Amino acid sequence: MNKNKIFKKFVSHELIKDKYQLEERDIPNNVTRALVSEIPIIKTIAILVDELENNQGINDITLYNKISIYLNKNI
Amino acid sequence: MRIKQVVITNYQSYYGKNVFDFVEGVNIIHGANGHGKTKFFEAIEWIFDDYESNLEGLISQKAVHNEIKEGINVQVSVRMTVSQGNETKTIEKSFIAHKNNESISISRPSLIGIREEETGERYQVDFPKELRSEIFDERIRRYSMFKGETDLKVFESKDALSTLIEMFSDATYLKNYIPKAEYFVGRAENAVTAAGKKNAREEKQYAILSEEIINLRREISDKEKERNQHEINIDKIQSSILKYENIIENAESYQTLSERIRIKEEEISKLQVRVRECENYTQDLFDKNWILVNYKPVFEEYKTKIANVSKTKRRLENEFQQKIGEKKAIENLKNGIIPLPIGAPTRSHMEEMIEAELCKVCNREAPKGSEAYEFMNNRLQEYIEAVEKDMFEKKQLFKHNYINSLTKISDSNDENISNLIKMESKISENFEFVESRKADINKKIEEREKDEAERAKVIGGSKIDVGSAATILRDFKGLNTNIKDENTSLRSLTNIINSKKEKLADFQNQKNNLDIANVAGYLMKTQELLNDVLTITVETTEKEFNNLVIDLEKQANEIFQSTNEGAYTGKIKLYKSKRGNQNQVEFKVLDNFNNPFALNGAQEVLAHTSLLLAISKMVKNEANESYPLILDAPLSTFDSNKYPAFFNSFKENTDQCIILVKDFIKEDENKKISIDSSFYQADIVKDKSLWVKLDENSIENQIETTNSVVIEL
Amino acid sequence: MDKLFDEWKKSTPKYDKNLEHLFKSLTRKGGGAETDREDKGKIFSNNYELYIYAFFLGLYNNKYEELPETAELKDFSHAIQYWGSTKSALRNDFTNIQEYLFMAVIAKTEGIEDDLIELDKGKKTVEAIKKRLHVTMQNYTNGGLLLLEKKIQEENLDITIGTSMLDLILQSKQETENILSEA
Incomplete structure (x- = not known):
């Protein structure tokens, strides 16, 4: 499955607009752009999709560390 | 994927090589029952089936008869050629059968795959099974091929x-993303907890809360698993109950009828036992003395004969006594009458009659001094003398008393003989009894047959097989009990889970408050x-x-x-x-x-x-x-006016389909079959139609002559 | 008391060996084997039942057939006094038939009256009387057996029909009456 398609499916969830108050224009429509987003929820999902789709075998610890380091610094 | 061609060789009713060419759109294969329609379907299934059983049964019987038995090797094969993407792919499954002494020996079936690339390069693949699933994935095939x-x-x-x-x-x-996200949440919670512990002023309380939360989560997860199991059970039971409900009404009447039949059978066998008891005619000749049915004249003969002998004996005795000068005997004989034996009437009777001055034998008065009175008196004296005389034996004519014993037999049987007269009517009563019991039995058998017919109807109306009705009823009752129990467990589990969740939320709140205060x-x-x-x-x-x-x-x-x-x-x-x-x-x-x-x-x-x-x-x-859809005979319940819409729906919604039908075949008075003209009407969509039929040489019920051929219409 | 019957029933009457096949084919072995498979279709439980049956059949049909002088005689070593006694729960005792046999033999032995007088006088022995009675019994039985043989062999009497034996007895009532009216 195309990673952009997956990403778009996730960010279409109502939490993104309802809880995080994001407008359509805030939401990038591909992973590459989302990875440089400054919105934590968008970037987190982008990292998750990007890492998993690029490297199916990535282990959970590595992936978590990557995400948590980013979040702990930027949230 | 499109099926371009299917070639069936010596497989079941298809003798020799039979080629089916297909096009895009709606392909219709006509075939009367037994002419090879289903065999076509099975041939395709066989290509995909790795479970080999009864290969011998797959060989065309005509090939067995005409070739194998003559020593000629026969190849049985099914080949399918498809186009997929820009390639053409062929998969063929086959085996060789040849004669071995009197039996047939069969080689292992082999699978060959041929790939022809867009460039025209054509080669046999190393792994035909892989090519086969590339052509028609098993999971897709399951929803593409339907037999009825x-x-x-x-x-x-x-x-x-x-x-x-x-x-x-x-x-x-x-779905793969869910466990990742779950892992992240767990790690983040742990980080929060670890930080909370470090900073907590109420360290002890925090530890307790953390532990409680972990425990509660585990408990909830366990209980949820348990609840899930109950849900699965309820679901299973529910679907069983639904299945049973359709037939349960039938099962009840089935059981009632079975019980009625059982009772009837019991009655019949009881009656049969009674009849059998009454039908021991030969045995009863003896046991019930029926053999004496004609005996009465014989007995009369005996009685007369013995009476005469007895009389003769007494006469001789008297004559003898007379000869040796017994005066009294002479007097007694004066009227030529043979007197009664001495002692008859008895002494006490005689004394009674003398006392009463009355002869009770002839019912006449015998006043004292009369001749009759004297007679009686003398008779008594005679008796007394005779009794006294016996004590000192005197000369006698008869030494034995056999005749007397014969008289006794006659006397003692007098009464029995009157029963013999009734014997005949007893025998006919017995016959009548047997006949009417037999009529009863026949009546009961008729009643039983009625019930059995009724029961057969009940069974025919549903899918109950004989003997299973009782099981069904028992199961049904059991299922209803089970579902009640399961629901009770489910409710109580749900309550437990809910209350644990409330508790969990409470603990989590308390912990959050501590975290907010303490954690970054x-x-x-x-x-x-x-x-x-x-x-x-x-x-x-x-x-x-x-x-x-x-x-x-x-x-x-x-x-x-x-x-x-x-x-x-x-x-x-x-x-x-x-x-x-x-x-x-x-x-x-x-x-x-x-x-x-x-x-x-x-x-x-x-x-x-x-x-x-x-x-x-x-x-x-x-x-x-x-993928092509292949359907076998789904039309048997259709009105003909439904056909156009049915075929049209396939035309519009699939790229290729192969539909096997038996519905447009008609038979004329000479049993010659043809395709009904209604099929050619424009409103029935078809891109190609084929007709499988047994050739002219096929003879009904002679399997070795059977040969299905395919005709393009 | 002198009982002729008691003396008589201690003896065993005989039959013509030529008719032995009837006993073999119509009676069950031994008399006790009610359930023996081989004996299915054999209609008399034992030899004496057939003997009694044949006697009455001969008697009722007035078939007094003298045994040929050359006849080899057979008996089945079972004295009359035991005939009809049974311990089987399935059967009834019919020893009472012995008396009827006796009466019939007396009734049908011509001139037995004189012999009986002689017996009582002591001039003839019980044995002599018994011998005369046996002749009567054996001849009627012989007559009955011959009749039965004829019915089966010549008139195709189906002995597998349950009523076949009873019917022969019932039919002979007609015979008896005819004979009586002629006499």
Whole structure:
């Protein structure tokens, strides 16, 4: 499955607009752009999709560390 | 994928090589029952079947007869050539059969795959099984090939449909994200807890809360698993109950009738025992003395004879006594009358008569001094003397008393003989009794047969097999008890889970408060955000599945309505439910009030084929490839006016289909069969039609002559 | 008391060996084997039942057939006094038939009256009387057996029919009456 398609499916969830108050224009429509987003929820999902789709075998610890380091610094 | 050609050689009724060429669109194969329609279907299935059994049964009997028995080797094969993408692929399964002494020996079936690339390069593949699944994936094939209506009902299984939908839904793919998100949430929670512990002023309370939360989560998870098991059980029981409910009414009357039959049989066998007892005619000649039925004249003869002998003996005795000068005897003989034996009447009777001066033998007065009185008196004296005389024996004519014993036999049987007269009527009574019991038996047998016919009807009306009704009833009662128990357990578990969840929420609140006060804000925020990521992955996955179900339902309804040409036949509903983590999809046809719509046989087939076509379209959308649908005889419940819509729905919704039908075959008075002209009407869509039929040399019931041939129409 | 019957029933009457096949084919072995498979279709439980049957059949049909002088005689070593006694729960005792046999033999032995007088006088022995009675019994039985043989062999009497033996007895009532009216 195309990673952009997956990403778009996730960010279409109502939490993104309802809880995080994001407008359509805030939401990038591909992973590459989302990875440089400054919105934590968008970037987190982008990292998750990007890492998993690029490297199916990535282990959970590595992936978590990557995400948590980013979040702990930027949230 | 398109099927271009199927070649069937020496397989079942197909003797020799038989080529079926197919085109895109609707391909129709006609065939009367027994002419090779189903064998065509089975031949294709055989290519995909790795479970080999009874290969000998697959050989054309005509080939066995004409070739193998003559020592000629025969190859049995089914070959399918398809186009897929830009390639042409051929898969062939075959085996060789040859004569071995008097039996047939068979080689292992082999599979050959040939790939012809776009460039025209053509080669045999190393792994034909892989080519085979490339052509027609087993999971897709399951929903592409249907042999008759019952196969179509595969959709009534909740799991079958969900398995299929999951296969094509992105949900399956997205599902992989859920465990990752769960892991992140766990790690974030741990980080928060670790930080909380370090900073906690109320360290002890914090530790307790953390532990309680962990315990409660574990408990809830355990209880949920338990509840899930109960839900699964309830579901299973519920579907069993539904199945039983259709037949349970029948099962009850079946049992009542069976009980009635049992009672009748018991009565019959009791009567038969009684009849048998009464039918020992030869034995009863003896045991019941029936042999004496004609005895009376014999007895009379005996009685007379013995009486005479006895009389003769007494006369001789008297004469003898007379000869030796017994005066009294002479007097007694003066009238030539033979006196009664001495001692008759008895002494006491004599004394009584003398006392009363009355002869009670002739009922005449015998006053004292009269001749009669004197006679009686003398007679008594005679007796007394005779008795006294016996004491000192005197000379006598007779030494033995055998005759007397014979008289006694005669006397003692007098009464019995009167019973003999009744014997004949007793015998005929017995006959009458037997006859009327036999009539009773016949009546009971008739009644039993009626009940049996009734019971046969009951069985015919449902799918109860003989003997299972009792089991069904017992099971049904058991199921009802079970479901009650299961529901009780489910309710109590749900209550426990809810109260634990409340407790958990409470503890979590307390802990959160401590965290907010003690833990760095970013850790809390990270935890919250990752929680949201989890929610998003779970719900998105769910939505994907739901979307596909909704889409499929919509598609199926569109097709269903078009085949019904405006007639209202209810709406197809696909109900999604969850059992544990497993999705289930239930297929139903409902009316506007969401009540089950009662479909007739044809409507049911149409509903199923509509869903099938919708699935086929879904597969095409999701897999970017369409697969042919192959259906065997789904029309048997159809009115002919339904045909056009039916065929049209296939034309519109599939790229290729092969439909096997028996419905347009007609037979003239010479038993010659042909395709009915109604089939050629323009409103029945067909891109190609073929006709499989037994050739002229095939003789009914002579399997070695059977040969199906294929004719292009 | 001098009981002729008691003396008589201690003896065993005889039959013509030429008719032995009837006993073999119509009676069950031993008399006790009610359930013996081989004996299915054999209609008399034992030899004396057939003997009694044949006697009455001969008697009722007035078939007094003298045994040929050259006849080899057979008996089945079972004195009359035991005939009809049974311990089987399935059967009734019919020893009372012995008396009827006796009476019939007396009734049908011509001139037995004189012999009986002589017996009582002591001039003839019980043995001599018994011998005369046996001749009567054996000849009627012989007559009955011959009649039965004829019915089976010449008139195709189906002995597997349950009523076949009873019917022969019932039919002979007609015979008896005819004979009586002639006399």
